[in-house]
Amino acid sequence: MDISIHHTTRYSYATPATHTVQHLRLTARDNAGQRIARWRVIGNGRDDLPVHTDAFGNIVRTLTMSDPHHELVVEVVGEVRTEDHAGILKGVDETMPAAMFSRTTALTAADNAIRDLATPIAPAVTKDAVDAAHQLMNRVRDAVAYVTGETDSDTTAAAALAAGAGVCQDHAHVMITAARLLGFPARYVSGYLAGEEVGEIYEASHAWAELFIDGLGWVGFDAANRVCPNERYVRIGCGLDYRGAAPIIGIRRGAGAESLTVEVAAMPMGEQNQSQDRRDLSERPNSS
Amino acid sequence: MLSRAAANLYWLARYMERADNVARILEVAERASIMPNSAGEPQSEWHSVVIASGNEQGYFERYDEISREKVVHYLTVDTSNPGSIRSCIEKARANARAVRTVLTSDIWEALNQTWLDLIGDKREDVARGELQAFLAWVKERAQMFSGGAHATMLRDEGYWFLRLGTMIERADNTARILDVKYHILLPTDEGIGGGMDYYQWTVLLRSVSASRSYYYRYRDTLRPWQIAEFLILSEEMPRSLIACVAEVHSLLDEIAKLDGRRHECHRLAGQIYSHLRYARIGDIFETGLHEFLVEFIDRNHRVSDEIADAYLQ
């Protein structure tokens, strides 16, 4: 599938901010299931922001604003060709031993409810790990309804489960936490999910979990949708939890109230949608 | 030099200068209050002390009346008054501690010892009624600080920012003292040259250590417009407004030479200096001494803000 991504994040400040530093983990890279045709990250009009690779192999761009500013705009424009690999991640240069992803973090600390969620599956893990992981995915989704506005980026896995409601981030956190209890190294993945049909636009960024399964390696599980990532998924970055993979994380000084608008369009392209002149598309990032 | 370090030096100097000035106005008030022919209500002297210290509002939040004992406590050892001598020395020392590496050990040790004495042996001086001894000690420690700075500090940015703090604060204090007393300098029909005014003028000059130098300079009896001229426009009088502004002006010039950049503070300081340089005391009286002083305090304040903007943050 050929997918086009257009993602705009706009911060406006009532009184100007004097200094802003943001890390942007918004750059997709190639793996066996996705080939990047083009990708640009534009921070306040600049697409040459300084870059480094973080501990989890994510490409991080740093946006710094040292002069007073009322507004800050981050844009992502990309085209990716994807294939369905049944959720199995291949062709990624892993930077650290899978065992490291057994660590817990503040957002993924287990409580009794998460233990109760995981325990019944424990016998299945030794028999058929893949099947156990699928069972877990369904149990997570059964326990946490998909409801927007109930949780935010600081909500812990335990809190989301207690609320019984959340969004993809919460499903991923609960899944990771329970998987680690069952002995799977597990990690948080951020990315995009495109619509099903050509031209059908999905309007949110997405997140899911990856579990390390002996013999297969890292395998994705999207509890929110009860599927393993297929050709509709574009993978951006990973971490121990949301914080480690956060698409945008930053601090600012001196601004008053902030208002934030996010627009995402992830859409399968037909032949006719694909831009003939790729340079043209990237130079007019505002067109959609 | 780090902007924060420059800011610490600047404020260190301001607070030491402020402590010194509070000690001076208290000393004068104490002297006034024990003179047999002091002004009608004994409280007015202490009230003007509170006004000159710039903390009148804070005082009346704590006390509903003026009395010597309360004013003295408020301005010397009261920890709740950010402008008390104790608070000033505490903040001076905290600023010094934050920039120990750019101070010479002489200065740091002098400041540190001042603080240790203040919370040690000296703490009870005021309560014991030894106000004069306490104030003399404060002035002595302030002198030791500025003497130490003058004698041991490298003549570079650090020293210049320290001096800037001293001069901005000193100009502010002289202007405030003048403003509290400006009415006694105004020409009136009655009692000019009389015992009462004469006495008040002496007090005013003493509060800026200018009594002896006045006579030396003018070789004349005390005349109000000459006193005003001396404290505002006389460059050789080290606590006059123009002397302080002239030094601010030249210090800022030195600092600008380092990197060739000039800022709003340079323009403002130059403007205030030339204004004073070509002013005549008669004109100042004509437009109003009080109005003149209020405006000066305000502009001096703006210079301070602009210095902070250009260098200290």
Added chain:
Amino acid sequence: MEVNSYRPVDHCFDEMMRTRTAPRAAYQKVREWLAAADPASLDLRRREAEILFMRIGVTFAVYGEGGDPERIIPFDIIPRVINGREWDLIARGLEQRVRALNQFLVDVYSKCEILHAGVIDTDLVLRNPAFLPEMNGFTPAGGVFTHVAGIDMVRVGEDEFYVLEDNARTPSGVSYMLEDREIMMRLFPDLMAAHKVAPVEHYPTELLTTLKSVAPSSGGADPTVVVLTPGMYNSAYYEHTYLADRMGVELVEGQDLFVDENRVYMRTTRGPQQVDVIYRRIDDDFLDPLTFNPNSTLGVAGLIGAVRAGHVTLANAPGAGVCDDKSVYIHVPEMIEFYLGEKPILKNVPTYRCGREADRAYVLDHLDELVVKEVRGSGGYGMLVGPHATKAEQAAFAERIKADPDEYIAQPTLALSTSPTFVDQGIAPRHIDLRPFVLMGAKGVSIVPGGLTRVALREGSLVVNSSQGGGTKDTWVLLEEPC
């Protein structure tokens, strides 16, 4: 008590006395001086030293106990003397140990060879709270993580030196080593002149050389080094000012620095100035709110990005703490053999991990003989010295161990060596340790002879931490033995 009636404690190695009545050669002259000195004048000197420390402001802060938080650490005027042969052994052992610790860090943040080889348990390292996953895949400039290491050692016999603890994060105390020497030279110039004491005054120069050696290449021939402090309320603030001062570099706080284009700058009166090496004295967690504790106001947003991009060097490198974790400590001898192919020169204290069932059973059975420590405790807090504890204290500690066994380790109570110390009753033996400071730069290891000797001032006490009533002594490494 006069020095002539000074007697070592039974079953303890005494630094001064070879037998009950005969001193070691290295202490000969110190003992003669003590014998000749009038106790009243020694006491006077001791008080003089205190006044000097207070006036110079060599203080540390103790909060939460009321009163003035600024305290001085008691200074003992009787030096601790180490002869050249002993120092040679210690120095070789320290260099070996720190090299191995550093290689371990380079390894666990990149290839994890020691884990793959099964020498150290993978989970012990990768799931250790002191391991920073955020630093994975990062090798600092020159391959150096532990630019400054403070190794806590004790002596129990003639050539028996044990390492009690490694400090590879932001070890403090070096300013006391330097000030103690300064004070000794002021107070007892004649005594110093009678000995050939190896100098320590060049430590700041060595430190600066070390720091410059690991600057990123963008720093050029004369890189800009700064000391980063959490501020004046930190208990070691005096040391931060002292080191910045003696190195002639800026002492900065987080608010003085900012990141632009993955480079670090300090705000100066002449505009932004780029910084190449940061000797930071703030904990990892507070370094960068974008990578670590998001609520930190002490750090610099974007700093770790600049570090990973190779535009600035942090000393010590973030994540170094995983090598000095008390549960990893157990494996330092294996590290030395694995990375260097050498036998350890300095001994490790046998350590029981309460998380292991067999160990735990032994520990609970022998609480009256062992020292039990929290794996992540420091400063002498949260520990049980079995032989000095009451039955009730032991029982209470046993409950804590059972509740959270992974959090505790235990070691046999070592008979720390004693050194003559000037106390209220006169000159008496008191237990001591030693913290030498090991510097490691791109060009190798350097160690200023000696270190900080800490002394437990209470009779019989084995806890030397300053927060627990410990004092310090000047530490003399003799270039020649007195004759």
